[in-house]
Amino acid sequence: MTAPQLVVHRDKELMALAAAARLITRIVDAQSARGFASVVLTGGRNGNALLAAVAASPARDAIDWSRLDLWWGDERFLPEGDAERNDTQARAELLDAVPLDPARVHPMPASGGAFGTDAEAAAAAYAAELAKAASPTDRVAVPSFDVLLLGVGPDTHVASLFPEHPGVRETELTVVGVRGAPKPPPTRVSLTLPAIRHAREVWLLAAGEDKADAVALALSGPGPILAPASGAVGRSRTLWLLDRAAASKIPPQLYPPDVA
Numbered sequence: 523m524t525a526p527q528l529v530v531h532r533d534k535e536l537m538a539l540a541a542a543a544r545l546i547t548r549i550v551d552a553q554s555a556r557g558f559a560s561v562v563l564t565g566g567r568n569g570n571a572l573l574a575a576v577a578a579s580p581a582r583d584a585i586d587w588s589r590l591d592l593w594w595g596d597e598r599f600l601p602e603g604d605a606e607r608n609d610t611q612a613r614a615e616l617l618d619a620v621p622l623d624p625a626r627v628h629p630m631p632a633s634g635g636a637f638g639t640d641a642e643a644a645a646a647a648y649a650a651e652l653a654k655a656a657s658p659t660d661r662v663a664v665p666s667f668d669v670l671l672l673g674v675g676p677d678t679h680v681a682s683l684f685p686e687h688p689g690v691r692e693t694e695l696t697v698v699g700v701r702g703a704p705k706p707p708p709t710r711v712s713l714t715l716p717a718i719r720h721a722r723e724v725w726l727l728a729a730g731e732d733k734a735d736a737v738a739l740a741l742s743g744p745g746p747i748l749a750p751a752s753g754a755v756g757r758s759r760t761l762w763l764l765d766r767a768a769a770s771k772i773p774p775q776l777y778p779p780d781v782a
């Protein structure tokens with residue numbers, strides 16, 4: 523397991539711009555190497571700010587949008603088109619402005635659709651969609667995502683995996699229904715840690731003073747049950763993208779780097 527890499531930017535605006543540049547480059551590199559790229563989006567303010575910065579980037583069309591697979595790490599289990607849904611917000615920030623192949627965009631099911639209010643059935647359907655896209659070499663039934671983006675909650679939650687809740691304890695399923703989420707809305711669908719950990723790279727986004735305790739706790743290694751963000755690690759890279767405020771309580775032995 524790779525040690526987390528920390529990158530601290532002056533403020534959340536610069537963090538979003540720098541993360542967008544980083545994501546564009548990572549997608550272009552993946553497409554150049556393998557002909558396509560696979561990215562998992564996150565909800566939340568920092569995730570949306572990153573998408574807005576990609577949309578505004580002069581380099582954005584270096585990406586071949588027709589060869590980009592988009593998935594979601596979690597979704598608020600609300601009716602299709604609801605303004606609070608992560609995919610609704612992602613479409614407004616970026617997706618509706620770029621020529622994606624709709625067949626390669628995989629929103630999580632909405633409530634009131636084919637699965638009614640059954641979040642567990644919706645989760646099982648998304649797990650099946652992920653499994654179909656996985657390759658025989660994938661040891662977990664999800665594709666080898668190039669980048670899996672995660673916002674980090676003030677309680678160290680990532681996706682819809684909350685401290686000491688059932689979802690964060692899941693070790694077999696790749697997608698779960700979530701009920702009673704502390705962050706509204708209460709019913710959600712979420713990737714689990716086994717699915718998250720199958721990503722080549724996991725990028726965690728946290729900005730603002732209100733995340734400083736969560737960042738410091740997650741990086742101190744209390745284990746994923748107490749701090750789900752600490753369990754969100756990539757196979758080849760785990761990158762924390764922070765602003766100074768969110769990094770302000772990181773233990774000194776972890777950051778800033780010792781300058782010889």
Ligand SMILES: O=C(O)[C@H](O)[C@@H](O)[C@H](O)[C@H](O)COP(=O)(O)O
Pocket residue numbers: 564565566567568569596597598608672673674675676679680681682705
């Ligand atoms: O559905 C959601 O709400 C998100 O997926 C959630 O995991 C979010 O990323 C964090 O709560 C951080 O949100 P902020 O970036 O807005 O603080």
